[in-house]
Amino acid sequence: MSEGNRPYRALGDSLAAGRERAFVGRQTEIALFRAALAGDPAASPVHYLHGPGGIGKSMLLRRLAQEARTAGRPVVEVDGRIISPTPEGFAEAAKVAVQDPGAVLLVDTFERCQGLEGWLWDRFLPKLPEGNLVVIAGRLPPDPVQTSDPGWADLLKVTALRNLVPRDAAEFLRVRGVPRQTHAALLSFTGGNPLALALAAAVTLKDATASPEWTPSHDVIATLLPQLIGNIPDQQRRNALEVCAHAYITTESLLQAMLGDDAPQLFAWLRHQPFVEATATGLFPHDAVRELLEADLRWRNPEGFSAMHHAMREHLLGRLRSAPETEMLQATGSLIYLFRTDRAMSDFNGWREAGLVEDQPYTPQDRTRVLELVREAEGEESEHIASYWLDRQPEAFRIYRSTQTGVLDAFSAWLRLSEDIASDPIASAAWRHACSVAPPRPGEHIGIERFSVSSQAYQRPSAPMTLMQWRATGEMIRGERLACSYVVMRDDGFWNAHLGDINMVPAESRPVVGDHSYAMFFHDWRAQPVSPWLLEKSNAMLTGTPMVQTPLERSAELTVLSRPEFEAAVRDALRSLRRPELLASNPLNRSRLIAESTRPLADVLKLAADALLEERGGDKRHRAVMVTYFKGSPTQEAAAERLGIPFSTYRRHLTAAVDRMCQLLWQHELNGTEITPPENSD
Numbered sequence: 001m002s003e004g005n006r007p008y009r010a011l012g013d014s015l016a017a018g019r020e021r022a023f024v025g026r027q028t029e030i031a032l033f034r035a036a037l038a039g040d041p042a043a044s045p046v047h048y049l050h051g052p053g054g055i056g057k058s059m060l061l062r063r064l065a066q067e068a069r070t071a072g073r074p075v076v077e078v079d080g081r082i083i084s085p086t087p088e089g090f091a092e093a094a095k096v097a098v099q100d101p102g103a104v105l106l107v108d109t110f111e112r113c114q115g116l117e118g119w120l121w122d123r124f125l126p127k128l129p130e131g132n133l134v135v136i137a138g139r140l141p142p143d144p145v146q147t148s149d150p151g152w153a154d155l156l157k158v159t160a161l162r163n164l165v166p167r168d169a170a171e172f173l174r175v176r177g178v179p180r181q182t183h184a185a186l187l188s189f190t191g192g193n194p195l196a197l198a199l200a201a202a203v204t205l206k207d208a209t210a211s212p213e214w215t216p217s218h219d220v221i222a223t224l225l226p227q228l229i230g231n232i233p234d235q236q237r238r239n240a241l242e243v244c245a246h247a248y249i250t251t252e253s254l255l256q257a258m259l260g261d262d263a264p265q266l267f268a269w270l271r272h273q274p275f276v277e278a279t280a281t282g283l284f285p286h287d288a289v290r291e292l293l294e295a296d297l298r299w300r301n302p303e304g305f306s307a308m309h310h311a312m313r314e315h316l317l318g319r320l321r322s323a324p325e326t327e328m329l330q331a332t333g334s335l336i337y338l339f340r341t342d343r344a345m346s347d348f349n350g351w352r353e354a355g356l357v358e359d360q361p362y363t364p365q366d367r368t369r370v371l372e373l374v375r376e377a378e379g380e381e382s383e384h385i386a387s388y389w390l391d392r393q394p395e396a397f398r399i400y401r402s403t404q405t406g407v408l409d410a411f412s413a414w415l416r417l418s419e420d421i422a423s424d425p426i427a428s429a430a431w432r433h434a435c436s437v438a439p440p441r442p443g444e445h446i447g448i449e450r451f452s453v454s455s456q457a458y459q460r461p462s463a464p465m466t467l468m469q470w471r472a473t474g475e476m477i478r479g480e481r482l483a484c485s486y487v488v489m490r491d492d493g494f495w496n497a498h499l500g501d502i503n504m505v506p507a508e509s510r511p512v513v514g515d516h517s518y519a520m521f522f523h524d525w526r527a528q529p530v531s532p533w534l535l536e537k538s539n540a541m542l543t544g545t546p547m548v549q550t551p552l553e554r555s556a557e558l559t560v561l562s563r564p565e566f567e568a569a570v571r572d573a574l575r576s577l578r579r580p581e582l583l584a585s586n587p588l589n590r591s592r593l594i595a596e597s598t599r600p601l602a603d604v605l606k607l608a609a610d611a612l613l614e615e616r617g618g619d620k621r622h623r624a625v626m627v628t629y630f631k632g633s634p635t636q637e638a639a640a641e642r643l644g645i646p647f648s649t650y651r652r653h654l655t656a657a658v659d660r661m662c663q664l665l666w667q668h669e670l671n672g673t674e675i676t677p678p679e680n681s682d
Contacts, residue, residue, distance in 0.1 A: 024175065025168030026060050029159060033064050036133050037071045037104075044157035046125060048147075049137040051161035052275035052286060053228050054195025057137040060161070061106050064135055068104040073133075076105045080112035080138070087119050094124075101129050110138030121146040139230075139274040163192030163286065176201045189216055191287020196224055216295060225292050228275060240266040241285070242305075245293035246312060248337035248351065249282035249330075257315045258308070281330065294341070306542050313338055313538055317530070320477055321673075329359055329467060332474035335534075342541045348498045349466050355403060356463040357410070359471065362390075362397035369408045370399065377453045379514035385424050386451060389413060398471060400454075400464040410454035410464035414475045418445045426450065426518055429511040430486045438524040441562055443670055444483040447475060452489065459490055476523070477530050481670045484524045491517040501546055503533060526560045526592050561591060566669060567662040573605060574629045574658065593669040606630065607675045608661040614678050621657035628654055 029049070036043035049057055061077075068075045076097040083093045090113060091098075097105035105128075121143075125134065142158060164172060169192040173183050178201045186204065190196035203220055216224075232238045236259065243258050244250040250270065255263035267283070270276050275289045285293070298305045316338070320331040333354065339345045362370070367390060375383040390397065393415055400410040418440070421427040427448060434446050449472040454464045476485045489495045491510050496519070500506070504521035511518055523533075540546060561569060569588045576582035588594055588601055597604055609625050612618035623643060633639035640650035668675050 023059065023063055024171045025164045026056070026063070026161075029060060029161075030063065030067065032157060032159075033067060033133075033135070037068060037073065039131070044155055045128075045131075045133050046152075046156045047133075047135045048142050048156065048158045049135065049161055050139065050141045050158070050274065052139060052273075052289070053230065054193050054224070054288070055161045055163065056194035057161060058108055059194060061108050061135060061137055065104075065106055068106075068133070074100045074103045076100075076103055078105065078107045080107065080109035083113065085113035085115060087116060087123070090116055090120075091124065097132060097134070098127055098129075101131060103129075103132050105132065105134045107134070107136040107138075110136050111140050114138065114140055117143050117146060121149070121152070141274075163190075163288075164194060164197070165192065168192070169197060172197050173201055176205070178204050185215070189288070189291050191291070193228070193286060193288035195227060196288040196292075199224055216292070218299060221292050221296050221299070224288070225296060228286075228289050228292065229273075236262060237266065237269055240270055242293055242297050242308065243312070244270055244276065244283060244285050245290045245297075246308060246338065247284075248334040249279065249284055251282040254282075254312075254315065258311060302542075309338060309538060309542065310535075313534060317477070317534060320474065328474045328478065329470050332470040332477070335477075336470065336473065339537060339541050342501075342537075345502075345541075348461050348495075349469065350461060350463060351466070353463040354466050354470075357400040357467060358403050359467045360399050360401060362394055362399050362411070364394075366399050366408060366411075370397065370411050373408075373411060373453050373455055374451060376455070377458050378516060381514040382451075385426075385513065386413075388423050389415060389450070397451075398468075400467060409456060410462075410468070411451065412449065412453070412464075412468040412471065413451045414472060415448045415450045416445045417448060424450075425511045425513055426488055426520070429509045430488075430507075430520055430522075433486075433507045433509055433520065433522065434484050437522075438484050438527065438560065440483040441560070441670075444481045447479055447482050447485040449475075449485075449487045460494070476525065479525075482525055484522060484526075487521040488518050489521070491519040495519070495521070501540075502537060503528065524560075529592050529595050532595060561587060561669075563666060566591070566666055570605075570662045570665055571658060573601060574625070574661075577602060577605070577629050578632050591669060593665060593675075597674045599674075604665070604675055605661070607677060608664050609657070610678050611664055611675070612657060612660060615660070618660075620653045621660065624650055624653035625657040625661070 029047075032043065033047065036045060036047075049060065051057060065075050065077060074096065076094055078090070078093045083089045094105055094107075097103045120136075128134065141160065146152075147156060147158060163169070166187065169187055169190070170183055172194070173186060174180075176198075178186065182204050186197065186200045190200055199220055200216065203217065229241070232241065239259055240255060243255060247254060250267075252263050252267040255266050259266060270283055271278055273285075275286045276283050277286070284290070294305075297308075313335070316331070316335040320328070320335055323331040333351065336345065336349060337351060340349070340351070370390070371383050371386060374386045393413070396413045396415050398412050398414075399408050400412075401408050415427065417427055417431055420431045427450065430446060430448050434440060440446060449468070452459050452465065452468050454460075454462055456462060457465065459465065472485075472487060476482065479485075486507075487495075487499055487504055489499075496506065499521040504523050507520040507522050509520060511520070528536075565587070569586055569591075573583060573586045573588055576586060583601060586601060594601055594604065599607070609622060609630065612622040612625070624639070627633055627642055628636065628639045633642060636650070636654070637647060639654075640647045643650060645653075665675070
């Protein structure tokens with residue numbers, strides 16, 4: 001038909017042409033289908049595509065239908081949403097695929113008739129003529145019991161559809177005319193999910209003022225979430241999804257800590273969701289699902305999001321402190337991930353790229369390559385200094401190999417200093433700075449992230465730099481008797497804002513090695529211990545404000561006591577237990593011991609006294625200190641009489657009890673650990 005000389009063109013033709021222009025990616029899946037169309041004997045006649053909502057299954061099926069029609073094949077399209085989910089209903093909708101030789105059967109939304117799967121494999125598909133092709137697409141993977149049948153081994157190709165790779169996702173935005181300056185924000189939010197990309201692109205095109213800081217509107221979130229995750233059965237499963245979205249990796253133990261005894265069932269439910277991936281270490285949701293769940297909860301219930309964040313932070317902090325050395329890096333990355341929505345953190349930590357390199361301990365066989373790397377990046381003087389430290393603290397060095405090539409591309413070192421080291425100008429400057437502003441006490445040391453060298457990007461964000469930061473952070477959090485720490489970077493200003501934002505204060509000294517000067521960023525862990533540090537960072541992230549940088553003068557807020565001063569304060573506190581106004585003014589209240597504790601000073605003293613019961617002969621010392629201080633005998637003579645023992649024996653028990661309590665509490669002060677109730681306590 002035509003109108004005058006103009007050929008007739010249906011609206012559907014224009015619709016198909018528009019879809020063709022907008023289609024990107026999926027080249028592997030298309031190539032496999034083309035091989036089957038061409039009769040390649042190695043090609044599979046049945047393809048099963050599965051993936052979560054919005055991943056592009058329907059778009060791909062439309063493209064495969066076009067490929068089949070172009071090849072001259074009859075195409076039969078079956079939509080699980082509109083057929084009767086019975087063998088009779090399916091067979092009726094697909095009957096042409098059984099009758100016509102060479103037909104191509106395309107089944108979309110198969111999850112709506114998943115109950116037919118056994119019948120499909122056993123009864124329907126075996127009836128198809130040889131040469132016919134089948135593509136089935138659904139949210140759920142095929143039943144492994146059915147697909148493990150050896151008869152299907154050469155006939156079936158199962159493909160889990162993933163998000164578009166970054167190159168294809170960027171092309172997706174380009175062909176739609178999305179302004180380039182918004183691409184990074186849209187790609188970060190969607191993770192390459194085609195549906196999320198399409199909706200975000202449409203919204204951005206309507207907004208003439210779209211900026212590089214684009215974030216999804218509430219309308220976008222409300223539209224996308226139901227399509228990506230479907231209907232959630234109950235609030236407990238919704239809570240599990242929100243935990244999974246906030247965590248880097250979700251384990252059953254994390255769910256147990258966050259949601260209680262339903263954790264096994266919730267974990268099992270999560271692992272079967274099509275938008276959740278399973279790894280060797282746990283579960284994580286697809287990027288778009290993660291971002292939407294996070295954004296929705298923060299808007300809908302900011303108090304609930306805050307409570308979840310704080311609880312998860314404390315759980316992951318405890319896990320990091322107790323993790324074996326081999327798990328420290330992963331535990332640190334999981335803790336830092338909680339702050340990823342803070343640009344000051346996400347711009348300098350590449351969680352996606354972290355798997356490109358592997359953190360390994362240094363071995364003597366690595367020496368030549370390590371020295372070569374530092375010489376190329378920093379010069380011969382730095383090479384000599386690195387050689388010095390390799391001889392004295394080889395255990396401080398970590399090397400980073402590419403997981404693809406095995407090549408050693410980067411290294412770092414976390415040095416522990418307990419004295420001035422004149423052979424290294426930077427270590428010497430750090431030691432002198434520490435002694436001038438926060439002198440280490442006997443038994444304490446300072447830590448220095450001394451070398452951060454990558455062959456490709458030196459000290460710019462990269463996969464090796466991400467792991468170097470995680471290791472340094474883990475060492476700071478776990479360091480026993482760590483007084484203060486220094487992060488050393490080339491003095492070019494690049495890291496100033498990021499390190500300042502996490503309360504690493506720049507020192508005035510700028511030591512020079514060879515042709516380069518270096519900046520040192522300092523933190524006194526006795527003045528601001530780990531828990532308050534992370535709490536302040538959490539509050540900054542939750543409110544969207546920068547972390548308040550702690551000036552050195554703020555150390556007066558927490559008292560750094562010498563051991564004699566500390567023990568004198570313990571004795572004064574015991575004498576003040578019955579006088580709250582005196583106890584409140586005790587300097588221990590401003591010590592690391594109490595700052596790192598969730599308990600008041602009186603309770604901490606009681607726990608130290610109870611700890612005596614776990615030691616040989618400790619029951620006598622425990623009774624002496626309890627009667628004297630906690631039960632409030634008017635005099636020591638009265639306490640001895642109450643205990644029914646000679647005064648000299650009582651004095652010996654009491655002196656031993658207080659001395660031992662001072663020793664126990666001092667160890668907790670140095671290590672930054674919280675004293676806990678004895679195991680046999682009620």
